Amino acid sequence: MPRSPLALAALATVAIPGLDAFxxxxxxxxxxxxxxxxxxxxxxxxxxxxxxxxxxxxxxxxxxxxxxxxxxxxxxxxxxxxxxxxxxxxxxxxxxxxxxxxxELPGRPLRLETLQPGPGLAASLGRALAALHELPTSVVENAGLPAYDAEAYRQRRMAEVDEAARTGKVPVRLLRRWEAALENVAVWRFQPTVVHGDLTVENVLVAEGDVSAILGWGETKVADPADDLAWLMVAAPHDAAESVMEAYQLRRTELLDPHLSERAYLAGELALARWLLYGVRSNDAEIVADAVQMLEDLDASTAPEDLLEDDGLDLVPASAPAQEDGGDVARFSFRDTF
Structure with a gap:
């Protein structure tokens, strides 16, 4: 049974001697x-x-x-x-x-639907993510949190797609796109970085036009930096996402990752597969139905010509589904459910 607010307030007075809860x-x-x-x-x-x-x-x-x-x-x-x-x-x-x-940290949750292109909040968000990804990986490793190399992470994503395929609820064309992307080893030659792992609008706080705080560090790991960009690629207005990426690229040092955006789009698509798997594992028919609908919408928005090309996979949707209040992806987090 969840603890009552009063019980939690009592715990706060124990944790902070002299705190007078009002x-x-x-x-x-x-x-x-x-x-x-x-x-x-x-x-x-x-x-x-x-x-x-x-x-x-x-x-x-x-x-x-x-x-x-x-x-x-x-x-x-x-x-x-x-x-x-x-x-x-x-x-x-x-x-x-x-x-x-x-x-409590200052700021209000980010509203992706109002994010504008240019040197303001979008650029601040890009710089914030770049600074996070520039941290020494030892910060995460010394905390005893998971660390993956590029190949191990690719294999992890392949296992995810295989499990989603076994549900029989993922459109065949999506599965083929995902499998092609994951089998293209060149796309997965990246330098692992510190990754937040659960960036959502609730975990990014904004004050006076800048990113003021980031919360929710329970899924942090050393992994693919594209994971932290996926929610923006999928849910933010396209021109604003471009400004985020421009500021991100300028802030990163020695960034040689030509397939970063491709993997970010893929991570955004695979988030729908994880939402499906979460519903299946928890035996929640409502979540399963929601995930299936979003997967079908994604499949419908993907042009037939979006096939594997010589230099990688074009994962940018031909016409992204309409999004309100942050888009359908805002219903769930991008956290790793394995």
């Missing part, structure tokens, strides 16, 4: 494997308290805490142009594990 609220995106609340103290300071549900969630939260400690060092050294949560205290839970508390 009000407590559930965040808009609460749910999942971690109970979350925003506690407002007597001085109007807002605190986020997170308590895991079960041992697996507790272990994942502890790993995230370890990573955040290392990321804070990168922020303080001016290697990241945005804030990350700074853990302010812990409260031990009766069933084991710990709740964590940090100050």
């Amino acid at each position: 009000d407590v609220r559930r965040p808009r995106d609460s749910g999942g494997e971690v109970d979350t609340a925003v506690v407002i103290d007597a001085t109007r300071q807002r605190w986020v308290v997170r308590a895991p549900i079960g041992p697996a969630a507790g272990a994942a939260l502890e790993a995230e805490v370890g990573l955040l400690e290392l990321l804070v060092e990168q922020v303080d050294a001016d290697r990241l142009p945005f804030a990350v949560p700074r853990i302010a205290g812990f409260a031990h839970l009766p069933e084991g594990g710990r709740a964590v508390v940090h100050a």
